[in-house]
Amino acid sequence: MEFEPLICFEVHAELKTRSKLFCSCAVDPDADPNTHICPVCTAQPGTLPVLNKRAVEFTIMAGLAFNCRINRRAVFARKNYFYPDLPKGYQISQYEHPLCEDGYVEITGDDGKPYKVGIKRIHLEEDAGKLVHEKGYSLVDFNRAGVPLIEIVSDHTRNPIRSLKEAKEYLETVRQTLQYMGVSDCIMEKGQFRCDVNISLRKKGEKGFNERVEIKNMSSFRFILDALQYEIKRQSELLKAGKKIVQETRLFDERKKVTIPMRTKEDAPDYRYFPEPDLVELDISPEFVSLVKEKIPELPAEKVKRFVEKYGISRSDVLILTKQRETADYFERCAEYTSNYKRLSLWVINELFRLLKSDSIGIKECPVKPKAFSELINLLSDGQITEQIAKSILEEMFVSGKDPSEIIKEKDIKVIQEKDVLEQMIKEVIAENQEIVEKIKSGKREAINFLVGQVMKKTRGQANAKLVREMILQQLDYLSL
Amino acid sequence: MELCDLSAYKLSELIKKKEISPKEILNSVLKRIKEKEPEINAYITVTKDLAKFQAEEAEKRQRKGELLSDIDGIPIAIKDNICTKGIKTTCASNILANYVPPYNATVVDRLLKAGAIIIGKTNMDEFAMGSSTETSAFGPTQNPVKKGYVPGGSSGGSAAAVACGEAVFALGSDTGGSIRQPASFCGVVGMKPTYGRVSRYGLVAYASSLDQIGPICKSVEDCAMLLNHICGRDPKDTTSVSVSIPDFRSALNQDIKGIKVGLPREYFVEGLDSRIKDKFMEAVKFLQDAGAIVEEISLPHTKYAISTYYLIATAEASSNLARYDGVKYGIRQSSDGLIEMYKKTRMFGFGREVKRRIMLGTYVLSAGYYEAYYLKALKVRTLIREDFKKGFEKVDCMLTPVSPILPFRIGERIDDPLKMYLVDVYTVSLNLSGLPGISIPCGYIDDLPIGIQLISKAFNEQTIIKLAHFYQRSMEDKWNLNH
Structure with missing residues (x-):
């Protein structure tokens, strides 16, 4: 039984805006903790978000580059969950009405032909802060809280990725395109490019879809591919044994290179999405889109x-x-x-x-x-x-x-090209290194390199080594006659 | 009568004419606070030193003839859910009992720029959730008009302070009636401007799509004066609207003849105290006699307003109050694990009513219930909005009671949330539709004040200011004659 994997990614890329998504704090991944924070991004009671226009432009640029439809009506929504790095207790994201939908990313498929990987949606959201654990304390750095992110969701059913090679090609194309447009630096080590991946297997030739497994927590392309490889092996073994795949979320263990269960579908959190009442709905006019389009460089x-x-x-x-x-x-x-x-x-x-x-x-x-x-x-x-x-x-x-x-x-570099000067030098070198010459004559041709080196030394490197070599050979041939 | 009993309008004139000084006014207010506060409990924090400093400055400006505005030197009380930099802002909750904001709400900045003197932060229902100021973590506020009775809520502290001269005027916030109902219970004037008219930046959110800051004053004139200073588009609140701002004071003395006033039929069904209805009808009669054209109209979806309101408000609240987790500010109940810390902090920090609404709202937004509750509520909200739109094709404004019942005794309703929620029946629809409303006194029953509510189209506060002012002035003349 042969299986083919169906893979889709949720890529998070931090946008390269000067300020955060909902306040004017600077975006600076290298700054000391909590030096770029304000009442808004630390969720002081009573504060309100003000949308960064540049971030919307960047999202639309990504949407256009990946051939999406730019929705006229876009709505922000709250994703509710508790975590200390999430200051408001909810993340402002997009749910039902994202900025961009139904696009594709063109890659070279495994068959060498162009393949259009389906993109379901691209939406704009804010990043959370970072937890730092030290000396028995957990500390929060809110510098990253509110940094704009785009989430690019590829499709599991419409032209999904079909192999590890295509997966790599897809991620590289997405990253390269975002970098080209200046939309994101996509430096994985800085967390500017993160992804979760969904994978399911099906028998080659089949049309249906099996349950998907989501894998989280991979910090490099290498690990993503390792995780996928492990998962393909794990799932195909289960299927071969006639077992069912459970829909679940797994974590990748970078050291052991295995995925481990994190939570099942039943344990999936209920984020209680609802439209963000603190922000008005966006009305993205075609005129605005065409202005943004002009800003896209050659891809x-x-x-x-x-x-x-x-x-x-x-x-x-x-x-x-x-x-x-x-x-x-x-x-x-x-x-x-x-x-x-x-x-x-x-x-x-x-x-x-x-x-x-x-x-x-x-x-x-x-x-x-x-x-x-x-x-x-x-x-x-x-x-x-x-x-x-x-x-x-x-x-x-x-x-x-x-x-x-x-x-x-x-x-005072002069190129020594006068052959007679070189010839003189070569003669001297040959005379000074008779034992080497003998070696060469007895068949150890590689010893010639020593002679070339000696000539180069005499010219203080100012001769053309290839030429010197040829000339030495000529000389030796002449001598041997 | 002392200075603190005068209207802001009157005091403004006296300051301008240099007949009185801001310090004299402040002293009068502080004296009244000293006398009354132990009994009334209108304030959570009195900012005496700051007020004195500000009055000093105002007085200097007065001497030099450099007054900043018509409210320069007038003491104002601020509801304790409006952020004041460096001044504790508790929302009447234990969870924020120690919270000192690092920034000013936009309205506070505007007031300071106009020279108003901040006298303190007023008591309220915890996180503005309540209709009686009884859910405050710092004890209930007494109705200054009649001891043992609630001042209404949630802006009960502001209304009570204004009613008894502990402040000249005040700011409140109104999510479902929280300005208009306490104004009515305390016999003062309260106004909820159009949603988007006043910046919410710095107003601690209860239900973001319904919250609006507004004035609570002794007179309609004072409301107009205060509204002039707090309204206008704010770049920090993108839901605040950029529309032309009239001088609300200029609306005060316009003719009311021929103005069309609608009475929504659905507001006069069961639940309305017949004595209130009678008083209300007297007001209708008076306006009719004065030249207003009164006609009955219909707002057919009124019966769904309360349930719609409590679905939307609690849903938003459950999310808005998630930030009080003990991590960043406020009271933390330390514990071994993270989840335990969250639990203990929120268990200790929030009162019963707040917890109830958080639970309701969480439920409303949960998977499997969202469509049946939240989404349906949004649809009904649209219908309610449409009702008003149709109504306003026929009339210029609408007139209704503010509360179906008289001010009640402290403790009387607090254990029956449903009964408490019904108190908001005439006020919540305006929040759901974003419309402006004003509550003005229309007399007393058993020594307890009652009020009427005027409603107008969005961004057309002038119409109700005009009519309310006419009514209030006429009534005062009448009541003065009777005395």
């Missing part, structure tokens, strides 16, 4: 297509370049100053990324200006400098932020 899929066409780079490289909008933007700014796009993309992907990674900074903080970077690419392309030198110049640029021409001038 990943379109960008990939355009990069392939415009710059003639391979799709796989484009995918790397466009993974983050900032990288794509950097590349495009560079591309204004050079026409060697292929070399440019290679150098961004290999050299620049390596430097950024070793300093663990993002491309936004990159000290190398696009114009200077392209200048370097041009020098390299024109054969004025060797790869080796270009790399060392780039390292220097990365430290000092200087232009390549400046560095060349300062360090």
Whole structure:
């Protein structure tokens, strides 16, 4: 018996607004506890929420990007439950009339064809605070209380996700799109991108749906996939044994990589949703929607297509370049100053990324200006400098932020291309290292690297290593004759 | 008669003419508080020092001829569910017995800006849940007109304070009649403005879609004067409405001839004390003689108003009161576990009536009952609103009794919640439909004051101010002649 999983996600993404959803406190995940709080977000008696317009715009942007219908009438609702991090004793969310409904996220399906994962709804709500447990006390930090969140709910019945690979693809697409629009930073470690997942199994070829299991408490993509994998195994074993799946909520144990029961359907809390009387209903006019639409930048899929066409780079490289909008933007700014796009993309992907990674900074903080970077690419392309030198110049640029021409001038770097000078040096090296030469002659070709190194040393790295190697080989061949 | 017995309107004139000083007025009020308060218990907190400081400042302004407004230097009492920065705001509940707000309600800010002198925070039913001020955790307030009787509620402290000169005027809040009914029981004027007319920011919520702050005063003139200062759109309350604000004082002395007054037929069925009905009809007759055109109208869904009100109000209350959990402020009953702490805190912190309404409301919103109760109540609410809309196609305002019964004895009804709830029968419909209403005295039965209620269209308080003022002035002339 073979089973296929049907997966749907509830993704929570914290919006990148300057202030909270219902008050003017700053959103700052790195601030000291309770430094961004006010009477409203600590639920002082008598306070009232005032809706952040930007948050509504961001939600609609997400809705449009994921092909949703933007509802004309949107209503906030109270979700009632008690917990110390929830200051009002209810969360202001949306229930019956969310801002966005019935959309899809296009991913590449396992069959390689485009697949439109159904989106049921996207709604806007506020985050809760955080509990901190220390020295026998439980403390509450309300900095996060009232930070705007969107919840993106994918569909379990209309084009659900069908595999772990699709699940990963879906989450990555959603995250990337939100990041592109500047709607959310989606940093999982900071809790800006969290998700619950629902999974059920059915026999391949069947049409119906089995009971679903919800899994909570996964803090990374890796854990989500681990949890799903475990759950697929657990559920298929149960089904094979002729047992029934119970609808329940399970928690993922990150250490043991298993899911454990949290509560059954019967124990599910009754949130007693009702329309929030402190906020008026929203009337989202088509004019407002079209204004918001204009704020949506070029999205990943379109960008990939355009990069392939415009710059003639391979799709796989484009995918790397466009993974983050900032990288794509950097590349495009560079591309204004050079026409060697292929070399440019290679150098961004290999050299620049390596430097950024070793300093663990993002491309936004990159000290190398696009114009200077392209200048370097041009020098390299024109054969004025060797790869080796270009790399060392780039390292220097990365430290000092200087232009390549400046560095060349300062360090008096000359590209040694005169063959006769090199030839002379090679002869000297060969003469000085006869035992190595013998080794090479006796078949240990790799020993040639030592000779190349010696020549490079003599030129203080200013020669083209590939060229040196060729020339040594020529010399040796000549000698052996 | 002492200064504290004068209307704000009169005192305003005297201050302006420099015939009296704000300090003299304050001293008169403080003296009255000293005499009466042990018996009346109108206040939870008297802010004597703050008031003295404010009066000092007002007096300086008076001397320099720089008065901030027509209420500059006049002492006002604030119901204890309206937040005052640095001044305890308890909602007459144990759970907030130690709560000092870090901010001012918008109305309080507006009053301070106008120079009004805050004299204290008045007693009320706990969280405004009640019609007699008996559910207060700090003891009941006595009706100053007749000892042993309730002042009505929930703004009983404000009404009593105004009635006996412990304040010149006051702010109350009205969710189902909580301004109008105590005003009627204490023989003063109380007004619930249109929902959205006055900012609720800083009013501790009981039922958000019904709550509204309003004035309790000795006269309609004072109500108009006070309303001028507290109304208007507030960016902190998005349910407050941006509409043009008339000078309510200018409505006072307009002609009432030809004004169409509707009497809703459904308000005069069983349950109405016949003596009140007779008094009420005298008022109708008087207005008719004065040129008003009186006709009977119908509000067919009136009989559902009380049940609709108690479903919606308790549902909202059950959620609004969830924040009193012992975590952030107020009284905490420490315990080992979280759930135990919640339980003990709320068990100790809330009184019986509050608990009853929280339970009712929780039930109303529960899965499986939501449609049958809450959703149905919302539908009936729409029908009640439609009734009024149709009614106002025929008339300019409506006239009804405020309460079907006379002020009752303290303790008489407190153990029978249903009987208590029925006291609100004529007032709750206005909250359900958001309409403005004013309660004005129309005489006495057995030395107990009774009142009539005038209702108008939304954002048309001028009409009822005009008519109420005309009536009150005429009656005062008549009663003065009789004395």
